[in-house]
Amino acid sequence: MxxxxxxxxxxxxxxxxxxxxxxxxxxxFRFIEQRLGMEGLRRYWHDLGTRYYAPVxxxxxxxxxxxxxxxxxxxxxxxxxxxxxxxxxKSEVVLHVRTCPIIKHLRDNNRDIMSVFCxxxxxxxxxxxxxxxxxxxxxxxxxxxxxRFGAALPPQDIEAITSCASPxxxxxxxx
Amino acid sequence: MIGCYDFxxxxxxxxEWLREQGGHDLVLDYWENAIYRQSQTxxxxxxxxxxxxxxxxxxxxxxxxxxxxxAATEAPGVYRIDMHQCPSKGFLIRNGLVQFHDYCDHCMxxxxxxMRDAGFVIDHEHNHAGQCWxxxxxxxxxxxxxxxxxxxxxxxxxxxxxxxTPAIDHYDRAIHPDDKRPLP
Numbered sequence: 001m002x003x004x005x006x007x008x009x010x011x012x013x014x015x016x017x018x019x020x021x022x023x024x025x026x027x028x029f030r031f032i033e034q035r036l037g038m039e040g041l042r043r044y045w046h047d048l049g050t051r052y053y054a055p056v057x058x059x060x061x062x063x064x065x066x067x068x069x070x071x072x073x074x075x076x077x078x079x080x081x082x083x084x085x086x087x088x089x090k091s092e093v094v095l096h097v098r099t100c101p102i103i104k105h106l107r108d109n110n111r112d113i114m115s116v117f118c119x120x121x122x123x124x125x126x127x128x129x130x131x132x133x134x135x136x137x138x139x140x141x142x143x144x145x146x147x148r149f150g151a152a153l154p155p156q157d158i159e160a161i162t163s164c165a166s167p168x169x170x171x172x173x174x175x
Numbered sequence: 176m177i178g179c180y181d182f183x184x185x186x187x188x189x190x191e192w193l194r195e196q197g198g199h200d201l202v203l204d205y206w207e208n209a210i211y212r213q214s215q216t217x218x219x220x221x222x223x224x225x226x227x228x229x230x231x232x233x234x235x236x237x238x239x240x241x242x243x244x245x246a247a248t249e250a251p252g253v254y255r256i257d258m259h260q261c262p263s264k265g266f267l268i269r270n271g272l273v274q275f276h277d278y279c280d281h282c283m284x285x286x287x288x289x290m291r292d293a294g295f296v297i298d299h300e301h302n303h304a305g306q307c308w309x310x311x312x313x314x315x316x317x318x319x320x321x322x323x324x325x326x327x328x329x330x331x332x333x334x335x336x337x338x339x340t341p342a343i344d345h346y347d348r349a350i351h352p353d354d355k356r357p358l359p
Contacts, residue, residue, distance in 0.1 A: 010181040010270045014262075017179030020237065021186075024214040025177050028189060031209035036196060044192060048177070052188040078180035102176060109217075121176050 006074045007067065009055035019080045022102045023111060030114050038116070045120050049127025060132035068093045068134070068149045081105060092150030103143045107167055115165040118142060122156055125149070142167075183263045184272050190281065191274035202275075203352065206284025215285060222293050230254045230311065246330035252318070254311045257332040261305040268305060279303060279344065283352040291350035299346040300358075302339070306332050320347070 033041045050057070059067045069088040072095055076082040083099035106113050118141030125136035129149060137148045141162035177185060193201045211219065218237070221229030227249065234247060234256060244260030267278060279301040286309075290297055294313060298320035301307035308331070310320050323333040332338060343358045 008181070010184045010266075010272065012180060012262075012266055013269075017182060018237075019179055020217070021179040021182035023217075024182070024186065024210060025179075027209040027213035028186075028205075030213065031205055032193075035201065035204070040196070044189075047192060048185060048188070052185050075176075075178060075180075079176075079178050100176070102179075124177060 006078075007059065007070045008074050008078065009053075009059070012078075016078055016080050019101070019105045022105045023109070025102065026106055026111055026113060026117065029117060029120065033114065033116075041116075042123055045123035046127045049124040050131075053124070053128045057128045057131045060129060060134065064132070065091075065093050065134075065149070068129075068132075076101075092148050092153070094149075095145075095147040097140075097145045097147065100141075100143050100145065103141075103164065107143070113164040115163040117164045118145065118161050119158065121145070121147060122158075122161060126156070181266075181270075183266045184270060186263075186281075187267055187272060187278050188274045190278070194275065203284060206281055206352070207288045210281070211285035211288050215289070219289055222289060226293065226295075227254050227311075246327060248327040248330065250326060252312055252316055253321075253326065254309075255321070255326055256307075256309045257327050257330050258305070258307045258309075259332055259335070261307065264303075264305040277303070277344070279307065280352040280355075282307075283346065283349060283355070287350045287352060287354070296348040296350060297346060299349060300333075300343055302343045304337070304340050306335065306338060308332050 029041060032044050036044075056071060059071065063070070065088060069086050072084070072086045072093070076084040076086070079101045081099060081101040081104055085096040085098070087094045087096065103113065103117075118138065121141075122136060122138040125147070129136045133151055134149055135151070135153050137153050137156050139146050139160040142164045145162070190202055190205075193205050218233045221233045223229070225232065231247065231249065231254070244258075246257045246259070248255040248257070264278060267273065282301075283297070283299065287297065290311060295311050296314050298310040298312075299307065308327075310326070312318060321327075324331045344355045345358045346355050349355070
């Protein structure tokens, strides 16, 4: 096992994941949308949050916002290329995602990203957060975004999640 | 966000979710069309264009990337992999993750159709304990799979004391996950 303590429920022997797996997540979303429709894809994201990530929900339920912040710090530490600041305030946790590792890797490798890709962050996280009495809100996307976790947040405006239909200049421009 | 650190966990979970939604055929469809045709285009490009050289290039990169414990053996007309510590199955075992009835089938699920399209067939066994071997030959090559140690020497996974498990799946000249026959 990775010797560094982590709050992540599933741990590996290597400290950071293999980025080429991002290709499969992108293809999985597209496949499910093609075979089962958008309703099926949202159901997949919801079930992933409530079933696969159930241990995360338990930790958030018992640990509150502190556990949410710790989770995301540990999570992004294990994702290659992530540049994310996790801010814990009194009533919410805010993720400032300056470089989304998955969008960057997909763009760097010229992969076609489905337009609704970034919505998964809302639907999966919302399903994880609900048992803890929390909700998850996303604004922005396509390479950088802000994610808020708290008990009393306005409803998610799905239009506030940026489409990935075209590359973000901030991701594709090279200095 | 869905991460790559625990990718094998949600990948395996997804197989069972798909099976619940659309049965075995939807899982096969997923491996062939989502994984082979869409996700693994980097492998496809290498192997369709370069054959054995492409296999060396693809697996050399990806198995190092995943920190696998493996050996690759090349001989005229055959490319062989002995997987001693599958990073993917190992992750599932260590974390106690079992949703789908045979996670190991996913490799044949996408590699089988790829090799079919590239003009190869596969001899293969996996023991469901993170160990397996693969021999890939041209479809026109009628050679049988090598015996233990014959091709890979000491690196042959079948020579391990812990190779024999109660459930070894065996494939001869296969191109599809349903080509398997469990060994008695």
